[in-house]
Amino acid sequence: MNLILQGLTTDRNAIDRIAALAHAERIVPIHANAFRCEGVQRSDEIKARVDAECLAAQLDYTFIDGTRKLADFKLVAMDMDSTLITIECIDEIADMQGLKPQVAEITEAAMRGEIEFRESLARRVALLKGLDASALQRVYDERLKLSLGAEKMLTAIQAAGLKTLLVSGGFTFFTDRMKARLGLDFTHSNVLEIENGKLTGRVTGVVVDADEKKATVERVCEELGISTKQAIVMGDGANDLKMMGISGLSVAFRAKPVVRAQADVALNFVGLDGVLPLLS
Structure with a gap:
């Protein structure tokens, strides 16, 4: 499972913090304002915490199967x-x-x-x-x-x-x-x-x-x-x-x-x- 984080602008500290909430194994930049957090964990509790953090940072997030292209x-x-x-x-x-x-x-x-x-x-x-x-x-x-x-x-x-x-x-x-x-x-x-x-x-x-x-x-x-x-x-x-x-x-x-x-x-x-x- 991957977690994609993206915004019109991004603060790398916020990206790192949210990735840590989802226990990401690594963070891969897609472009300047989009990041793929790989090997994440997903639960209702984690999703709720990620949701709150992303709203505060004005980021969009998506949990998605990493094999989807x-x-x-x-x-x-x-x-x-x-x-x-x-x-x-x-x-x-x-x-x-x-x-x-x-x-x-x-x-x-x-x-x-x-x-x-x-x-x-x-x-x-x-x-x-x-x-x-x-x-x-x-x-x-x-x-x-x-x-x-x-x-x-x-x-x-x-x-x-x-x-x-x-x-x-x-x-x-x-x-x-x-x-x-x-x-x-x-x-x-x-x-x-x-x-x-x-x-x-x-x-x-x-x-x-x-x-x-x-x-x-x-x-x-x-x-x-x-x-x-x-x-x-x-x-x-x-x-x-x-x-x-x-x-x-x-x-x-x-x-x-x-x-x-x-x-x-x-x-x-x-x-x-x-x-x-x-x-x-």
Whole structure:
């Protein structure tokens, strides 16, 4: 068992102290701010102590089988909003309508698992009725930014031959553009209905909720001829848990507590490229 410690900055004294808590046999630098503590012990008590120390030092930690490598995986599946990108697109669209607080409140409740996703989506999209469709392009141009480390992570996994899937409870307007911009292999998301240049307040077709996200990962894996255990799945909200649950490695990125608690990996401080030292 290895313990990977990483941060945006690191204090070697803190690394040494945390490694000692886990009775590491040796510490191997991966890069300037990531370290592999090899031959560690893992128990609930040790994990709790490591968790507290890492939080204080603003470090991410992962206990992981030392034999696991990036080559073991064939697919990386990602949520979009607040995972691959920094924003919740629907909240920013709503801001164009002066309704961001109302919509954001529903979004947060849904991501925490307090409201069923289909209901939350219908309620939020209904509030957008009548908004000029040009607002979507404004959100893309003015507000959409990739999450920290996203491009570095994608470059590395694509170079290693892994396929990529962007599966989102958001909208095709944005996932289509992300696919073209980043060279992604597969995307699946909701379709906003537009009539006469304005949003109708409805989505059309299959709703991409938690069950559909899971089914999409299964479909893409079947198409690629691989097991879902050969997929790395990244997300931040409760509607990502089902697809994360069938993966070989689940990654909670800047995630809600309910998601962090169930994921194999939680990245709270480093970027999306923080997955790479885990499998080096």
